[in-house]
Amino acid sequence: VDWTVVGSELEALHLEFTWIKEFRPPFNIQFRDDKGYPYLAVSMGEEYPRAFLARTRVKDGTTYFGPFTKSWAVRETLDLLLSVYPVRSCEKSTFAKARRDDRPCLLGDIGKCAAPCVGRVTTEEHRELAHNLVGYMNRQDSAVIDDLGHKMKEASERHDFESAARFRDQRSALRSIAERSAVVLRDELDVDIIGFASSELSAAIAIFHVRGGRVRGTRSWTVDTELEMDPAAILEQAIENVYELDAPPALIDVPFEPQSSIVLSELLTLHRANAKLKGKVRISVPQRGDRATLLTSVTKNAMLALGEHELHRAHDFVARSRALEDLRDNLGLFEAPLRFECCDISHLGGTDIVGSLVVFEDGLPVKDDYRHYGIASARDDTEAMYQLISRRLVRLAEERPAMRYPTTLILVDGGQPQVNAAARALQESGVDGVAVVGLAKRLEELWHPNSDFPVILPRDSDALYLVQRARDEAHRFALRYQKSKRTKVLTSTLNELEGIGPKRVQALIAHFGSPTAVRAATKDELVQVPGIGDDTAQRIVDSLNASETRG
Missing domain, CATH: 3.30.420.10 (Ribonuclease H-like superfamily/Ribonuclease H)
Structure with missing residues (x-):
């Protein structure tokens, strides 16, 4: 399913869109091109310009409009345009046959072609029609429509009702085309x-x-x-x-x-x-x-x-299988890591240290198996990672018999120090059959324990995409847990204040949007909340500042 987001229901009803196919440019970035989608084309490079549906763009003087998502939209637009600008729309063979037989095709008989093939218009007159069609499609919506309105009125005043009806139909056709595009800018800008x-x-x-x-x-x-x-x-x-x-x-x-x-x-x-x-x-x-x-x-x-x-890319089975096989080959594993776990440490300035563990099976996240850990005390990320992996391995030994696939790889967020700490925890645990690898952030390198050189995966590889996705998922899960912990602490601090009941706590959170915003509020901002006076606001500020100093 393809979709385009616009600013209003009106724009959504009118906007036509396309998603673009894929090609590779010379600077090693993969682009997507739109060559397979239909365009409305006018071959201004020909002696007798032709309007037609095209699926490729060629540098031959042809002017293109689009792309459209459906070929019927091009044909419908072209049919309306030909009733106003009756330019040639036939193939070269059809045009040559009409000239040879001195007889126009059906479009010439019904007024949707000026029939230059039989000399009903000169070459210059036909080219002028094509120029007007291109000009209208480029931008001249209102000017052309208004001009047809004036011509219709003048013809009616002259009692030339046949011409007036023709101008009316042309005006209606151009309006129909104009209404296909959403008006998004008040000024008629290009x-x-x-x-x-x-x-x-x-x-x-x-x-x-x-x-x-x-x-x-x-x-x-x-x-x-x-x-x-x-x-x-x-x-x-x-x-x-x-x-x-x-x-x-x-x-x-x-x-x-x-x-x-x-x-x-x-x-x-x-x-x-x-x-x-x-x-x-x-x-x-x-x-x-x-x-x-x-x-x-x-x-x-x-x-x-x-x-x-x-x-x-994440749900492409072939890509996932290729990613797991590439990890096996590049990391020197005995088998593809059908189940692997990724761990991350998060903290705020060395405090509120938390750890997270996410699980991937067959290259997809298994959210029911996610875990988070509170790290009570650790000097740095390395020690925190050691504690997290040690605790995880205790449970891993217990959970292994019930697993669909055994965990064969633990990925840690970090470089050589973090992966060495994880390897030390693995060695002390006695758990076997599990490899440990670190993913360093800046250069996206994979590190084995005690290795002098990292493993560098190609930037466009499915394997690198998979491990980065796991790392980012672990980081997101850790941040969410950390935010939840701080919210509980702040809410608890507010509840403990004398004279601040649950209703006032909820009023504060509702007013500011979150406990974190309450913590950042000044006394003057707090008194704007119904039920919070000067004294209460000052107590809240003092209490929150004290708890932040302790935390």
């Missing part, structure tokens, strides 16, 4: 709005093509990013790729400045000039107004594209 979303391994870009204030098309794709690649560099390469074949509009909205923004703007301006379009290309980061609102919608589409990409 702008491409680009959204961006990223994770550690991937990024997604989404674009809304707005012409004349209306969304004319959308596209989105995902990229597998290189090691520590700057988002600004990814955005720059994406923009270069988008306008490799298409001339850019004079305005491009982005969520942040791309790398080498000035040079990129000059390059795109040159592309416009080569396409015989005037005006310098300006790359802008909108801060407020309709464009900023639309940028939010486009960014949501990028986030959805990224989420869909990662979800598909």
Whole structure:
């Protein structure tokens, strides 16, 4: 199921969209291209321009509109356009036969082709029709519709009712086409709005093509990013790729400045000039107004594209199997780790230390087996990891007989010190058949205990994606437990205050949104809560400050 997020129900009803197929560019980032989707094309490079449905884009002077998600949408739009701009739409063989027989096809007889094949219009007149069609599709919605309205009125006043009816039908057809696009900008701007979303391994870009204030098309794709690649560099390469074949509009909205923004703007301006379009290309980061609102919608589409990409990758059985086999081969395991566990330590400035353990079977999380641990006292992350692994291995020996698959790998969040601590706990426990590996964050290296060199997995490998996903899941689970603990402590502290009953505690949390926000509130902010006076507010501040000092 494909979808595009927009800002309102009206936009949702009108917006047509597409998701884009996959291809590989030369700079080792995987893009998705939209070559398989239908376009409305006008072959302005021919002597007698032709309007037709196309599925590929070719540099031959043809102008393309789209992409559309369905071919029927292109045909329906083309049928409406031909009733206003009756340009040729037939194949070369059909056109040649009509010229040879001096007899037009059916479209010429019903008024949906000007029949240049038999000389009903001159070459120049037919080209003017094609220019007008392209101009309308580009942006001239209201101007052309208003002009037809004036012509209809003038013809009616002259009692030329046949012409008036023709202008009426043409006006109605163009309105039908215009209503297919959501009005998203009050000003009739031509702008491409680009959204961006990223994770550690991937990024997604989404674009809304707005012409004349209306969304004319959308596209989105995902990229597998290189090691520590700057988002600004990814955005720059994406923009270069988008306008490799298409001339850019004079305005491009982005969520942040791309790398080498000035040079990129000059390059795109040159592309416009080569396409015989005037005006310098300006790359802008909108801060407020309709464009900023639309940028939010486009960014949501990028986030959805990224989420869909990662979800598909995570649930792809072939990819999961390949990931487990790659882990076996690269880590030197006896068998693929059909069940592995990942541990993480989280703390706040050395206090409130907690540990988490998440479990993956067949490359998928098993949330019923997740565990969290309170670490009472530890000098550092290394000692905390030792305590966590020691406690886990005691239970592991008891749980093993009932497991669907035995745990054969424990992944710890950290580098050499953390994995050595985990290996020491494993050795002392006497549990066998379990390997321990650490995943260091900055360079995403895998470390064996007491090893001089890390294991480096390819950045685009399914194995690296799987272990990173497990590490991130363990980190998320640890943070959630830590937040829950602090919330309970803070709520307990409030409940212990004299004169602060459960109702006032709930009123405070309801007013500020969370216990953490209550802790951050000043006395002046606290007295804004119904039932909290100056004295009570001061007691709350003093008590929370004291508990924070103790904690």
